[in-house]
Amino acid sequence: MLRIVLERRAEPSLVMSILSPLLAVCLTLAASAVLFLALGKDPLKAMHAYFVAPLIDPWSLQELIVKATPLVMIGVGLSFCYLSNNWNIGAEGQYVMGGIFGGWAALLFHQSGSPLGVPAVMAMGAAGGMLLALVPAVLKVRLGTNEILTSLMLVYIAELLLDYLVRGPWRDPRALNFPQSVTFDVGIPILVEGSRIHVGAALAVVAAIGGFLVLRGTLKGFEVRVLGQAPRAAAFAGFSPARTTLLVFALSGALAGLAGALEVVGTMNQLRPTISPGYGFAAIIVAFLGRLNPIGVIVAGLLLALSYLGGENAQIMMKIPLNATRVLQGLLLFFVLACDLLILYRIRIRPWSRAGQG
Amino acid sequence: MAEAVDRQSEQGAPGRALLPVVAAAGLVKRFGLLTANDRIDLRVDPGEIHALLGENGAGKSTLVKMLYGLLQPDSGTIQWRGEPVVIDGPAAARRLGIGMVFQHFSLFDSLTVAENVALALDGGESRAALARRLAKVSADYGLALEPDRYVHTLSVGERQRIEIVRCLLQDPRLLILDEPTAVLTPQEADQLFRTLGRLAREGRAILYITHRLDEVRRFCHRATILRHGKVVGVCDPRHETPATLARMMIGADVGSVHDRRADVAAGPVRLAVRDLTSAREDRHGVALRGVSFDVRGGEILAIAGVAGNGQAELFAHISGERASDRNDMVAISGLDAGDKGIGERRKLGAAFVPEERLGHAAAPRLSLSDNAILTGHGISRLMSGWRIDRAAALAVVDAVTQGFDVRKGRRDPEAASLSGGNLQKFVVGREILRDPALLVVSQPTWGVDAGAAAIIRQALVDLARRGSAVLMISQDLDEIFQIADRIAVIHDGRISACHPIAEMSSERLGLLMGGAEQVDAGAR
Numbered sequence: 001m002l003r004i005v006l007e008r009r010a011e012p013s014l015v016m017s018i019l020s021p022l023l024a025v026c027l028t029l030a031a032s033a034v035l036f037l038a039l040g041k042d043p044l045k046a047m048h049a050y051f052v053a054p055l056i057d058p059w060s061l062q063e064l065i066v067k068a069t070p071l072v073m074i075g076v077g078l079s080f081c082y083l084s085n086n087w088n089i090g091a092e093g094q095y096v097m098g099g100i101f102g103g104w105a106a107l108l109f110h111q112s113g114s115p116l117g118v119p120a121v122m123a124m125g126a127a128g129g130m131l132l133a134l135v136p137a138v139l140k141v142r143l144g145t146n147e148i149l150t151s152l153m154l155v156y157i158a159e160l161l162l163d164y165l166v167r168g169p170w171r172d173p174r175a176l177n178f179p180q181s182v183t184f185d186v187g188i189p190i191l192v193e194g195s196r197i198h199v200g201a202a203l204a205v206v207a208a209i210g211g212f213l214v215l216r217g218t219l220k221g222f223e224v225r226v227l228g229q230a231p232r233a234a235a236f237a238g239f240s241p242a243r244t245t246l247l248v249f250a251l252s253g254a255l256a257g258l259a260g261a262l263e264v265v266g267t268m269n270q271l272r273p274t275i276s277p278g279y280g281f282a283a284i285i286v287a288f289l290g291r292l293n294p295i296g297v298i299v300a301g302l303l304l305a306l307s308y309l310g311g312e313n314a315q316i317m318m319k320i321p322l323n324a325t326r327v328l329q330g331l332l333l334f335f336v337l338a339c340d341l342l343i344l345y346r347i348r349i350r351p352w353s354r355a356g357q358g
Numbered sequence: 359m360a361e362a363v364d365r366q367s368e369q370g371a372p373g374r375a376l377l378p379v380v381a382a383a384g385l386v387k388r389f390g391l392l393t394a395n396d397r398i399d400l401r402v403d404p405g406e407i408h409a410l411l412g413e414n415g416a417g418k419s420t421l422v423k424m425l426y427g428l429l430q431p432d433s434g435t436i437q438w439r440g441e442p443v444v445i446d447g448p449a450a451a452r453r454l455g456i457g458m459v460f461q462h463f464s465l466f467d468s469l470t471v472a473e474n475v476a477l478a479l480d481g482g483e484s485r486a487a488l489a490r491r492l493a494k495v496s497a498d499y500g501l502a503l504e505p506d507r508y509v510h511t512l513s514v515g516e517r518q519r520i521e522i523v524r525c526l527l528q529d530p531r532l533l534i535l536d537e538p539t540a541v542l543t544p545q546e547a548d549q550l551f552r553t554l555g556r557l558a559r560e561g562r563a564i565l566y567i568t569h570r571l572d573e574v575r576r577f578c579h580r581a582t583i584l585r586h587g588k589v590v591g592v593c594d595p596r597h598e599t600p601a602t603l604a605r606m607m608i609g610a611d612v613g614s615v616h617d618r619r620a621d622v623a624a625g626p627v628r629l630a631v632r633d634l635t636s637a638r639e640d641r642h643g644v645a646l647r648g649v650s651f652d653v654r655g656g657e658i659l660a661i662a663g664v665a666g667n668g669q670a671e672l673f674a675h676i677s678g679e680r681a682s683d684r685n686d687m688v689a690i691s692g693l694d695a696g697d698k699g700i701g702e703r704r705k706l707g708a709a710f711v712p713e714e715r716l717g718h719a720a721a722p723r724l725s726l727s728d729n730a731i732l733t734g735h736g737i738s739r740l741m742s743g744w745r746i747d748r749a750a751a752l753a754v755v756d757a758v759t760q761g762f763d764v765r766k767g768r769r770d771p772e773a774a775s776l777s778g779g780n781l782q783k784f785v786v787g788r789e790i791l792r793d794p795a796l797l798v799v800s801q802p803t804w805g806v807d808a809g810a811a812a813i814i815r816q817a818l819v820d821l822a823r824r825g826s827a828v829l830m831i832s833q834d835l836d837e838i839f840q841i842a843d844r845i846a847v848i849h850d851g852r853i854s855a856c857h858p859i860a861e862m863s864s865e866r867l868g869l870l871m872g873g874a875e876q877v878d879a880g881a882r
Contacts, residue, residue, distance in 0.1 A: 238701030
């Protein structure tokens with residue numbers, strides 16, 4: 001009889017750390033083919049609709065960047081959290097809170113024509129996301145609560161607050177009772193003439209490169225990495241876990257909030273009850289698929305953006321439900337985490353023997 | 359030593375009609391270069407409480423793990439009630455009738471006592487039947503347990519009772535206990551011995567690992583003494599004094615290893631510990647009680663003691679990983695540092711090497727250069743402004759590699775990929791190359807091969823000769839006698855006076871380590 005054993009590698013495999021995300025993407029494609037078959041759709045056509053069609057249409061390519069912008073921005077912040085063992089699962093809420101605060105700023109500057117409108121939207125958005133993110137961070141540091149639960153639960157609070165605001169105090173009286181705010185006139189600068197690509201795309205790239213440099217070259221970045229890998233060694237180095245927890249939550253909250261504010265004021269131009277197709281959750285996949293490396297996050301963000309576009313495309317062209325996209329994204333995260341095992345372990349097939357057991 | 363050998367031959371003489379429960383002959387177990395057990399003979403008879411006595415690292419745990427099937431001997435035989443057996447796993451051991459209570463319990467905190475017991479037994483028995491048996495066993499042996507209590511609400515002593523009851527439900531003929539009293543209060547220990555006595559009177563054999571001399575003398579019928587993986591004596595501890603037991607355990611020849619050196623002029627006090635007192639951090643912690651000592655430049659002060667007597671706590675308070683209640687409890691280079699963090703203490707000239715290499719002294723999955731930054735970021739020239747100077751960090755790795763003969767595959771591998779000895783050379787070298795005014799090192803050569811140990815010890819001596827103060831917390835008495843100038847013993851959170859090493863006999867050291875200072879006075 002044969003048995004499969006996992007054998008720890010002496011050193012993590014460099015080849016595998018590059019191959020593992022690719023392998024995960026391949027496995028996701030295979031699994032999604034099965035999914036499409038089960039839905040009664042032609043898997044090849046579905047694949048084409050998902051992953052090829054969006055890439056051959058110039059409008060879609062622009063949309064790809066529009067959708068990747070929040071994903072990358074949030075993903076960079078989450079990389080810092082996850083590297084330091086702080087499990088911020090509530091980026092979706094921080095994004096929504098950033099949207100609320102950014103929208104608030106846009107309302108305050110509505111019809112003012114002030115040049116301060118744009119920086120105010122961005123600053124308020126970042127502050128909103130940061131404030132919400134600091135709640136689980138402070139609770140974790142002071143009371144030892146589990147940040148996974150608290151950050152996740154705050155998502156619903158933020159979403160319900162947004163719902164209340166757009167149905168209540170911030171509803172546009174001329175919107176024929178639709179739950180939406182006025183159309184903002186704080187113009188977020190557009191990067192590419194005639195497209196919806198705004199300054200946020202550039203900021204996302206700046207955030208990723210900045211994040212990469214901080215992690216690689218500074219003591220703060222080093223601190224984040226050590227805390228995640230060996231908390232006791234970090235304490236021995238004199239690093240404070242509490243300070244780092246507050247810092248990474250503040251950073252990731254601010255980035256998520258900024259993404260939310262720019263999306264609301266720059267892309268949607270108004271507040272509505274729903275301002276996110278799940279960017280905050282998809283960014284978790286982005287962070288891991290990008291190997292918690294901010295540069296990798298850019299690539300992963302584009303890939304996830306493609307899955308959103310492809311999902312819309314497949315829904316229109318092949319009537320594949322949009323939820324299939326969520327399943328796809330979930331499968332991707334699952335395979336990414338599973339394939340990471342191969343970095344530290346190799347799979348061996350051995351004949352069954354008693355001696356090998358110990 | 360000589361007496362011990364005599365007694366051993368006595369023991370081997372015919373006259374004992376009783377068939378031993380277990381008899382091991384010539385057991386050898388090697389781990390790499392280390393021979394953990396070297397031709398061990400052991401015989402445990404029915405109805406006897408047999409002590410396995412020895413220092414840390416003497417090979418006691420290895421021996422009982424072979425008896426319980428957790429390890430396989432490289433050579434030698436085990437006879438179970440006269441029949442040769444191969445014990446190829448704990449399940450096989452349990453089938454024979456061997457039960458074992460480990461030092462670290464394997465209980466589920468969130469389950470009840472009864473559920474934990476049920477989990478350990480082979481199924482097929484109804485809950486109600488099991489509860490009845492549990493109640494009977496607890497009552498019969500005075501092991502009070504409430505079956506419905508949750509384990510997390512229980513004291514250490516109560517948890518141990520669960521483990522013992524779990525073994526007893528399988529009706530063992532041999533019960534092995536690995537340092538059972540290490541975690542118990544004196545009252546709990548007394549209770550345990552009453553139970554063990556009852557078990558022995560029923561004809562069960564008890565094999566009992568310890569290094570507490572007084573317990574052995576009070577409760578055990580026979581003792582096998584191990585040192586450096588060999589049996590150095592078998593005796594009836596009731597006829598021994600703590601002093602003779604200590605001498606066998608530690609070896610009378612230890613002192614002669616010490617190479618006396620010329621008296622060094624005492625330097626300034628680099629580390630002053632004053633009345634250091636702390637509460638227990640958790641159930642397994644030890645409270646420090648009024649610990650005071652000085653370490654001067656130019657000397658190595660060794661703190662000897664059996665593991666778990668407050669060494670970890672002492673290290674944490676001196677390093678600053680735990681803050682002290684009062685600022686003046688720890689002074690480094692003349693400055694009160696009790697409230698300072700480890701980074702600030704390093705800036706005062708202190709360097710630290712904790713006992714655990716992986717995960718504490720070094721981050722396992724980070725490169726050696728990253729691990730150089732770990733303790734060097736505040737004091738050496740590893741930073742240029744905000745940026746980490748990678749080249750400087752690599753230079754540290756190269757310097758340590760050269761100075762301490764660190765063997766590794768690549769220039770800058772992950773810490774976890776180094777062998778224990780090489781990583782230890784790295785974490786010691788990393789600190790010594792900074793030329794600290796004070797080096798605090800815990801178990802500097804724990805689990806390290808002889809070659810690496812020699813390099814590390816030489817480096818510690820050289821550092822002291824250059825005028826630095828070295829505080830060495832160690833359980834290795836050979837090491838202490840080899841390089842320390844003065845010695846103090848920590849026991850149960852208290853520390854003895856510091857003695858010049860030349861005035862300390864191994865016998866007296868053994869007594870201090872066993873916490874038998876008063877007994878010592880009586881025996882003399």
